[in-house]
Amino acid sequence: EAGVTQFPSHSVIEKGQTVTLRCDPISGHDNLYWYRRVMGKEIKFLLHFVKESKQDESGMPNNRFLAERTGGTYSTLKVQPAELEDSGVYFCASSQDLTGYGYTFGSGTRLTVV
Amino acid sequence: QKEVEQNSGPLSVPEGAIASLNCTYSDRGSQSFFWYRQYSGKSPELIMSIYSNGDKEDGRFTAQLNKASQYVSLLIRDSQPSDSATYLCAVNIKSSTSGGGADGLTFGKGTHLIIQP
Numbered sequence: 001e002a003g004v005t006q007f008p009s010h011s012v013i014e015k016g017q018t019v020t021l022r023c024d025p026i027s028g029h030d031n032l033y034w035y036r037r038v039m040g041k042e043i044k045f046l047l048h049f050v051k052e053s054k055q056d057e058s059g060m061p062n063n064r065f066l067a068e069r070t071g072g073t074y075s076t077l078k079v080q081p082a083e084l085e086d087s088g089v090y091f092c093a094s095s096q097d098l099t100g101y102g103y104t105f106g107s108g109t110r111l112t113v114v
Numbered sequence: 115q116k117e118v119e120q121n122s123g124p125l126s127v128p129e130g131a132i133a134s135l136n137c138t139y140s141d142r143g144s145q146s147f148f149w150y151r152q153y154s155g156k157s158p159e160l161i162m163s164i165y166s167n168g169d170k171e172d173g174r175f176t177a178q179l180n181k182a183s184q185y186v187s188l189l190i191r192d193s194q195p196s197d198s199a200t201y202l203c204a205v206n207i208k209s210s211t212s213g214g215g216a217d218g219l220t221f222g223k224g225t226h227l228i229i230q231p
Contacts (some may be wrong), residue, residue, distance in 0.1 A: 004157075035219075
């Protein structure tokens with residue numbers, strides 16, 4: 001079984017540019033989550049999809065962040081325009097059952113905004 | 115503010131000894147508790163989950179939960195150098211908009227564990 005796939009693994013962009021991160025969950029997993037870890041801080045929840053619907057986006061920092069999951073398969077997280085404080089590692093996770101237990105995390109995208 | 119607190123370490127333990135990792139949480143309504151292991155540059159990997167008071171054992175790992183004290187711990191017996199990693203405590207939070215189903219997790223900053231050969 002393929003795991004959760006994220007790409008790119010690394011991205012370096014200039015302040016003000018746009019970046020799109022992609023996450024491919026494990027096939028058949030309805031639940032998809034985005035998390036972020038900023039340097040020196042804990043991993044923080046951003047949002048949760050159930051299939052193509054946003055179940056909870058209470059952790060999204062501001063309206064520069066836009067997540068989509070068209071068709072309930074892969075998801076994208078767009079940052080536009082990027083700011084320096086957006087630098088960090090963005091993790092995606094998926095789970096099969098509706099309880100959300102037993103996440104499988106992707107390896108993350110390290111975003112550096114310069 | 116829902117928080118999960120962990121000592122960042124590093125916690126240094128000799129090989130073969132018991133490593134004890136601790137975590138406290140602030141939300142008394144929390145229901146589910148998880149320990150993740152994260153090697154440097156890698157993704158978090160779930161190693162234990164616990165939902166009720168008491169101990170839960172899985173191989174060399176034992177998770178302990180005390181809801182009255184809002185405390186959860188992880189014991190690693192017969193510690194091996196390969197256990198050296200950052201251990202993340204995570205607590206299930208309830209979404210204000212969720213009518214059920216899956217929820218996000220609140221993580222601690224993690225404890226860096228070093229097993230000395």
